[in-house]
Amino acid sequence: MTLSMFQASVPRFIHLLGNLSAILDKAQAHAEMKKLAPDALTAYRLYPDMLPFTRQVQIACDTAKGAAARLAGVDIPKHEDTEKTLEELKERIAKTVAFLQTIQPAQVDGTEDKSIVLKIGGHELPFTGLSYLLEFATPNFFFHVTTAYAMLRHNGVEIGKRDYLGMKS
């Protein structure tokens, strides 16, 4: 087997998003047990000028679907940022995963040299498929999944790195 653009992206995103969804289940159980206010976890910020929990999950999802769609050359599905509850965030993850599951290896493999231009804050960021995946999409994806995890951990949700990694044993 040879490492490919598909293997390094779509199945990894699907796996980690599944782990994140299971982590949200634990957060939900924690919130119910502690009788937390509905937005105590979802609106939580690690620092006042940092994005809240909800946005971390949304951006993790958007990074995954944006990367898969751009590499595969298909339209990026539009998901409005309307989620307010953990349950709604689980649905956001589920529809992201459903989209990722439509992407076939042949659509993504061989896209190393493909030109990808991101527009961020009025600036154009030019990438190749390879640099986009390794230098932008991958570190961003793990950043937002881990930040969401850290926020829950900081708030006492009983999760561990095995939940993040999705290790069974």
Add this chain to the structure above:
Amino acid sequence: MTLSMFQASVPRFIHLLGNLSAILDKAQAHAEMKKLAPDALTAYRLYPDMLPFTRQVQIACDTAKGAAARLAGVDIPKHEDTEKTLEELKERIAKTVAFLQTIQPAQVDGTEDKSIVLKIGGHELPFTGLSYLLEFATPNFFFHVTTAYAMLRHNGVEIGKRDYLGMKS
């Protein structure tokens, strides 16, 4: 250009560890400006039963050097976990990067099917080179770098995701 095991590991680890070192510089400047106790940041934990900041940086380093060494088939350099200050953690990162820079592409490329067995907590975890890199080393590496970042951000150090990504513009 074709994605390879080397490209997906060693240069990415070197880049992120460089970004983390620059983030430690900002943490140091913050600690001096605020006259923080010497261990206020390094001993900080996001939750009492979570590993402190120092361990997050050490494990990020160990994940990178372990992955590079195991894939390349060379001995993993032993680095004792003695760091207590941000300056010492920067040295830990620097010696990790110095080791990573000795690893050549030909040592890592083509290791997708190589058998790699980790021993964690008395259990043996069997991987191929590919599954080890994508399912274990990469998510662990980003987890600990991001957690270190989140701890500093939570403590008011003025850093942003551009510091984590190492974006210049």
